[in-house]
Amino acid sequence: MGNLLPGPNPTFREGMQTVTQLYDMTATELARLLREKKVSSVEITRSVLGRIEAVEGKIRSYVTVTPEIALDMAKEADARIAAGDSRPLTGIPIAVKDNMCTRGVRTTCGSRILANFVPPYDATVVGLLRREGMVMLGKANMDEFAMGSSTETSYWGPTHNPWDLERIPGGSSGGSAAAVSAGEAIVSLGSDTGGSIRLPAAFCGVTGIKPTYGSISRYGLVAYASSLDQIGPIGRDVWDLALLLNVLCGHDPADSTSVPRQYPDFTTFLDKSVKGMTLGLPQEFFSKLDNPEVQHAISEARAVFEGLGVKFVELSLPTLDYGIAAYYIIAPSEASSNLARYDGVKYGHRAGEFESMIDMYCRTRAEGFGPEVKRRIMLGTYALSSGYYDAYYLKAAKVRTLITQDFEKAFEKCDAIFCPTAPSPAFKIGEKIDDPIQMYLTDVFTIPVNMAGLPGMALPGGMSRDGLPIGLQLIAPHFEESRLVQLTAAFQKTTDHHLKRPTL
Amino acid sequence: MKITPEQVDYVALLGRLALEPEEKKKYMGQLDDILKYMDMLAEVPTDDVAPMAGSVELYTPLREDDVKASLPVEEALANAPARAGTSFRVPKILE
Amino acid sequence: MEYEAVIGLEVHAQLLTDSKAFCSCTTRFGAEPNTNTCPICLGMPGVLPVLNRKALEFTVRMAIACNCTIRETSRFARKNYYYPDLPKNYQISQYELPVAEHGWVDVETVSGEVRRIGLTRIHMEEDAGKLIHDENRPVSYVDLNRTGVPLIEIVSEPDIKSPEEAAAYLRTLRSMLVYLEICDGNMEEGSFRCDANVSIRPKGETVLGVKTEVKNMNSFRNVQRALQYEIERQTAMLKDGERIVQETRLFDPSTGATASMRSKEQAHDYRYFPDPDLLPLRVDPALVERIRAELPELPAQKKERFIQQFGIPPYDAGVLTASKPMAEYFEQTVKLHPNPKAVSNWIMTELMRELKGADESDISTCPVSPTQLADLLKLMDSGTISGKIAKTVFEEMYSTGKDPGKIIEEKGLVQVSDTSEILSLVQTVLDDNAGELEKFLAGKTKIRGFFVGQVMKISKGKANPALVNQVLDEELRRRGSK
DSSP states (O other): OOOOOOOOOOOEESSSSOOEGGGGGGGHHHHHHHTSSOOOOOHHHHHHHHHHHHHHHHHHOOEEEEEHHHHHHHHHHHHHHTTTTTTTTOEEEEEEEBBBTTTBBOOOTTTGGGOOOOOSSOOOOHHHHHHHHEEEEEEOSSSGGGOOOSOOSTTTTOOHHHHHHTBOOOOHHHHHHHHHTTTSSEEEEEEESSSSTTHHHHHTOOOOEEEEEESSTTBBBSSSSTOEEEEEESSSSSEEEEEHHHBBBSSTTTTSSSSSOHHHHGGTTTOOOOOOOEEEEHHHTTOOOOHHHHHHHHHHHHHHHHHTTTTEEEEEEHHHHHHHHHHHHHHHHHHHGGGGSSSSSSSSSOOOOOHHHHHHHHHHHHSHHHHHHHHHHHHHHHHHHHTTTTTIHHHHHHHHHHHHHHHHHHHTOOOEEEESSSSSSSBTTTTTTTTTHHGGGGGTTHHHHHTTTTTTEEEEEEEEETEEEEEEEESSSSHHHHHHHHHHHHHHHHHHHHOOOOOO | OOOOOOOOHHHHHTTTOOOOOOHHHHHHHHHHHHHHGGGGGGGGGGGOOOOOOOOOOOOOOOEEOOOOOOOOHHHHTTSOOOOOOTTTEOOOOOO | OOOOEEEEEEEEEEEOOOOOOSSBBBSSSOSSSSSSTTTTTTTTTTTTOOOEEEHHHHHHHHHHTOOEESSEOOOOOEEEEEOTTTSSEEEEESSSSSEEEEEEEEEEEETSSSEEEEEEEEEEOOOOOOOEEEESSSEEEEOTTTTEEEEEEEESSSBBBBHHHHHHHHHHHHHHHHHTSOOOTTTTTTTEEEEEEEEEEEETTSSSSOOOOEEEEEEEEEEEHHHHHHHHHHHHHTTTTOOOOOEEEEOOOOOOTTOOOOOOOSOOOOOOOEOSSOEEOOHHHHHHHHHHHHHOHHHHHHHHHHHHHHHOOOHHHHHHHHSSHHHHHHHHHHHHOOOHHHHHHHHHIIHHHTTTTTSOGGGEEEEEOHHHHHHHHHHHHTTTTOOHHHHHHHHHHHHHHHOOOHHHHHHTTBBBHHHHHHHHHHHHHHHTTTHHHHHHHHTTTHHOOOHHHHHHHHHTTOBBHHHHHHHHHHHHHHHHHH
């Protein structure tokens, strides 16, 4: 890790009884302090960098920490604020998942095959963060090429859950979620293909949203499954997410799948009443739920919502199980093609010894990829290969239409769908890594959301007896993430789950 | 649907992955399990269903035919594992 | 047993857009390796393609010209295979839903017969880069400048029956592409490429035989040679009772033979699937109609029009319409000097000689403008200068770019058409050559030619030949009847 900064962590006092570290505060709170000139971005950044230095050895949220870049950006932010040229999130430190290209800063996707890859360009979202004047802390750890639910497949080793260091933080954006949870970042960016923002947010007790497919640019996001991948923000509460959604959502001409549409100011939904709204409970989700602690969190949350005037209806998503199976064809198929470019010719790892061109390809990729990635490449290549395309890929694409239609019908009866994020709280490191099917079942509540391209929010819903966070999930129709903001804000005003912090 | 060793070899070659014998055995078993799970897809009637293109019902946008600056060649090659002049260098392909 | 050949051709044409198919790098040829690249065409992690509007419009132009049905919705597909000149290790192409299908072109064969060749499909795709092999070491060099340049692939039905017909078909396609200004049609440089599928079957049989794919034919002549060889090879095999193996064969220009490629991969499994980074491609019927309305006149139409409108023979019309700039040059000149036959003759003889063109006759290098040529022809047709003098003037125009009027003035080349002047020239010649005159009057009529030559000589070619003949004959009669 190296020496980050000399001296103790800067703290902030303003006649408060308890001292709250800057790294423990939310972006909204810090933004206010910056506006009021009570603190500088450099001070905030130093606080977070100090925290990283203190706990990173235990958590391992980061692949690359960029303290010099961060402090330079913090100084620039302070100058902008002084000049009156700032934006809502100017000066706030953020971690970026290591599958989003950052110009001049290595971008590894948690893989050996890109261990030394330094992109000559920024992802569009990174450009948006720069324009906003945010401070980049570094690149967050992840499952290799975003393939996983536990951040155990990273070439750099697993990230540890700040709530229990022997447990996984969830995946694939485990580093992004753990960093926010542990105070190693104020907010972070993750990506979500089958639950990779929502699952780690749930396991780490933070709030994360995967917005509607097409609402945030994918240009510069290293592709896993192109028709499913979406970038989204992770923070301690929905107030921070609303600010980030304002920065990130928007059309990008460099991404052909980016939707040309205007997005509202998401902060205007933070104070809207949810009285009279209806939440749907899909029976096919709940029939899979057998963990009593998660069930308890769900029923408590339901009571909270009912207290706010929200109604609940039962509904059905008949093709749900098929939708989940179809994901395991579509995602690996697209991935097998997206990952073909890693061949040791233009960039990245190249095998040291080989006898021919084909040998170079085969050894480079065998050395560069971990077992989960290889497994999915094998699966996807098989599913697309001659003779199997109709039975697998094409069939899965049709089933995808069906699950999307199921959701559309469901939304005729409710404003949003309510369910858990995961079937259980975080499991132990090493517990499921050798059993792919068990691992894949962690994603049953999150995958269907990606298959239909819908927005999904994960929010803290309480703790298990073991002191592990339990995540709730809200799902809305296409481009109705504002509804998710509204519902989550109402919930988080009434509850305090999101205020809890792990002791490290 | 039982996967054969020949199929594993074929798929590994298509995907340009050199696999050790133990890996091949492991993948054969795991792929088999996963594909059994996938076989449930055959149960769903989809005769009149159109495959979903992506989640968004739109058409691909068009870009004007304007030339923009390319990457400076040193940046294009900065990550190259092997180069010769401004070309990427690779072992010769045997035709 | 007589066999007939069945040939289908796949043509790849590079489109003349300024930027690449899916990124904004230049398509310009000839730069240092990898200087026209960006993260997108380099296939770097995280990049995404965005389609070039012009590439689509050019494709639609050709599809309309080839009488295709154009799909309102088509899709891009990924063609997955590994090769060092293909950075993503897949090519963005089209598979199940191409832009255009079911078209045809009429091809005039050498015998003058017109054959209708069906087109199965026309689709868009991106080009790969270049791989250059080291002579001495077992290494190759990859240049990705060409990666991403837009291509159209034109696939014919197996309607072609002979190597000659194949060459005629290729010439027709190339001419159309050049006329439509969407491709420069250069086979040697690789902007126009062709692969063939060849099979044979007993004459009259409808079922197709086993086909082989033939590649590496980089000129029309080599296409013919390769097809000829392959047809003979397959015929010989069948006659010997051997079976044809379905395979890819490379043409070797130095031997004129095709040889089997050592198989790289068991029959390519390209694992086509719709490219999820590109949404469905919509071709608006309104766009098709606009392009149709703006479609330039095609070679066949122009040739027909020249025959009808200008009354010139089909052969001449064919020569003049072989290239669009040549046809335009002709029409502009005719506009200024409405004597199409004279213009046509002049272009096909004097002008083309100066151009020293092959069958392309690059008129763009001609320093004589249509206006200048029209002026020259006017001067000739009005008798101001003789045809012979006109040729001299034209050579001067070609090398100096000067106007004909100026050259004539400077060199005093105005034709002498004054009868009394000619008479005085004739009398001078006859007086100076009394001996010859005696021989003529004695019956040696061939000497007349000598007198004409002398008159032209002392007039420095300016004497109006027709008048010289007329006046000379009169004078000879007069002197003879003395």
